[in-house]
Amino acid sequence: MAVVITGFGARSPLGCSYEESLDTLRAGTPCVGDIRNIDTRGYQYTAAGEIRRDGEVVRTPRGVDRKTFFLDQALEELSAKTGFTRRYRPDELMLNIGSGVDYFDIESYFDSGASFPDGILRDGSYHQLAADMRPLAAKWHFDAGCHLFASACTASAQAIGLSWRLLRRGLAGAVVSGGADSMISHPAFLGFSVLGALSASSEPAPVKCRPCDLHSSGTVLGEASVAMMMEDSARVGDGQEILAEMVGYGCSMDAWSVTDPEPSGAAAAEAVRAALDEAGITPEQIDCIHLHGTGTVKCAPAEYNGLHRIFGDRLKDIPAYSMKGQVGHMIGSCTAVEMLGVVYSLQHQAVLPTLNFRTPHPDAPFRMVRDTPLHLPVRYILKMNSAFGGHNTALIFKKWER
């Protein structure tokens, strides 16, 4: 059985459709700017990758949970493209989505003067994630289950990985997977400001996030809701395009620190090894690596060390890419939006340049692609992610070959 990806619905800083997103990726347009959707007075960090349409940030009123609002739109796009509600019975359809913390309209709650904590749920300022997703699942007929995953930056990787396992074992007929997360809210910005993970660079917003660069100083937050169709290739209709095949998934835990990645990368390497074993391929068959590449100081060396355990000195020759320089870090939906880069590489046989990468890091000497896309035969891609808390994921995708 081959588990394949047959379509996307996408709302992200790259654009408000799959096609617009790929066009923006190809053009290398910077998508990080000064935040427009919340009042940033009082914050040291004011840059973010907000959802854009035709290059303009999409504004929503205060009180709208942007992650579910845009997921609904992404599902509508996916339904139109793949006809999933027509091609599958509701009891075959499952929704597996990576997400993050709940949306809390803390500004309205404070302004209302409501007593704490009595009014939080009653006045509608707090949005419980699972409770909010259930009506969406009902609207789109996911009767086989609506499942949410929340391992921070690996949440959507774990959603996609579990979906792959379920499909391979015949436990789901078809799965819409991906991620929906928005860090464009006060609780998210307050939290990450406290954690000290955000870019301290004094450069303009579009160049604040510099993955794997010697002078990287932190990440930039973002938001995206991306839904992708995963199904058995045998059930794909004649007119339906197959964008990629998923062939491997591995996952591990550092069990070391909740704030920093384990510097030797030992557990991350185990995730890659497990994914390669599942795919039945050797490290030599990986053509390019799509990194987690957050732009934080400790991320790149740990990621390099983990991958070096698998690829050895060949690692410095494998083309590598991080999308976060262009769009920022979507946390719970980062893997989902970065899947657009994976599909781009497979479809166009090219690795895109990593925006804002200028100076190689001596402790993470990846072969980052710069300036223009690097064209090469791409059959297998390794997609890496890791999370605050110690989760590591490795996904392997293959160019579809009938």
Added chain:
Amino acid sequence: MKTVYLRYSSEEEIPAGPCIRKRKLVKYYTRETLAAVLAAATLLDGESIPAQTPFYYASADVENFDCFREVFEKFSGAGIRGFDAERYLAFAPPTSQFKIMRNMVPCFVSIENALTGDNNVIVDSASALLYAALTAPSPGRVLLGAGFLHADDSVEVGFALAEPGEFAGHPLLGTDAPAIEIFKA
């Protein structure tokens, strides 16, 4: 299958102290974390499990807002009306984000028990937790956990050590039931 289910009322102290090895991390714990660490230690007492044992954990939808309490009380005490990000940041304890992020409870359980294997963090759903167990990639037993920190500070946690096949045909598969229900039976 071996299971543990614990429940503590809002006034009860959770006696997790003796089983916590990484004491420096306790400042990041919630009551759910304390109960989960205790339940895992109780379940695994006398057991020898490989570090690669898969571990899947589900937390309920949030209904306890203690992670915001300190800031709200400081705003009220200072007579501040309306939201002010700068003051919020000044009042927020540095540990607050660790109490908001859903993956922290299983991360602390993993650190306490040196678990480095396959894992997943699930919101609320018994069905997703069971599916994670059923599709575990390696042979052998899996560790399952679920927690629910209620609005009144009472907390429930459940843990199980089982062969994945023991969850096949489980009545909560495909349902909207919360994960803690798996452990109450």
